[in-house]
Amino acid sequence: MSHPVIGAIEARRTTNLFDPSRQLDDAQIQELIRLATTAPTAFNLQNWRFIAVRTAEAKARLRAQAWDQTKVTDAAVTFIVCGQLADHRVMPERLAPSVEAGFMPAAMVPGWEGAAKSLYFEQPQRQRDEAIRSATFGAGTLIHAAxxxxxxxxxxxGFDAEAVARAFDLAADEIPVVLVAVGHATSENWPQKPRRPLAQVLSLV
Ligand SMILES: Cc1cc2nc3c(=O)[nH]c(=O)nc-3n(C[C@H](O)[C@H](O)[C@H](O)COP(=O)(O)O)c2cc1C
Structure with a gap:
């Protein structure tokens, strides 16, 4: 029998049809995001925010900006996974728990902050790239946790990013990177689609 993590990776598929009668409670939503935020980010920046769209009003508001996709209202919750532009100034706060836990020497923090500054300071493209990367890792971990x-x-x-940012009051440094609908799947969903052959996508060098 395969390892449960491998089983989850192999069984995951994109759910198109959700049972609209089944909700998730706040504790389940919190557990999903607790797990999603175990995903890695550069320098442990954790430059993300997850907006759990779960009320009828908020779902309708999101669906109107998301190509009218039925999943947004049928799924128990649709997360707006936001990336935040990378900013080296948050590093001391983000690293403090690792210092307090006793494994990261406090003297290392300025070095990490300096490295982050050299990467991101006045580099809008890199700030944005990191926002997209972090949110994408978070979304990937979220779908496997689900x-x-x-x-x-x-x-x-399939959504209008500017309209979603306005409708959900995103901050100026936040980008709605991807929506992730989560809920109870009905039995009619397609299986995971076949993938391209390994020989086309893997280069052994
Ligand atoms: C970045 C990204 C955006 C996607 N956007 C949509 C979407 O707006 N609507 C939709 O129905 N499926 C969307 N999908 C689902 C893909 O169509 C699906 O993952 C792909 O066909 C593979 O199917 P599988 O995950 O079931 O194997 C998206 C997937 C990704 C990774």
Missing amino acids: QALGLGSAPMI
Whole structure:
């Protein structure tokens, strides 16, 4: 029998049809995001925010900006996974728990902050790239956490990013990177689609 993590990776598929009668409670939503935020980010920046769209009003508001996709209102919750422009100035705060836990020497923090500054300071493209990367890792971990908890998920890029940012009051440094619908899948969903042959996508050098 395969390892449960491999089982979840292999069984995951994009859920198109959700059971609209089944909700998730706040504790389940919190557990999904607790797991999602175990994903790695550069310098442990954690430059992300997850907006759990779960009320009828908020779902309708999001669906109107998301190509009218039925999943947004049928799924128990649709997360707006936001990336935040990378900013080296948050590093001391983000690293403090690692120092307090006793494994990261406090003297290392300025070095990490300096490295982050050299990468991102006055580099808007890199700041944005890191926002997209962090949110994408978070979304990837979220969909596998959902799978492991017996839930279906659907990543979605079919939405108007500027309209979503306005409708959900995103800050100026926040980008709505991807929507992830999560809920109970119905039995009619397609399986995971076949993938391109390994020989086309893997280069052994
Ligand atoms: C970044 C991204 C954006 C996507 N956007 C949408 C979307 O807006 N609507 C949708 O129905 N599916 C969307 N999908 C789902 C893909 O179509 C799906 O992952 C792909 O066909 C592979 O299917 P599988 O995950 O079931 O194997 C998106 C997937 C990704 C990764």
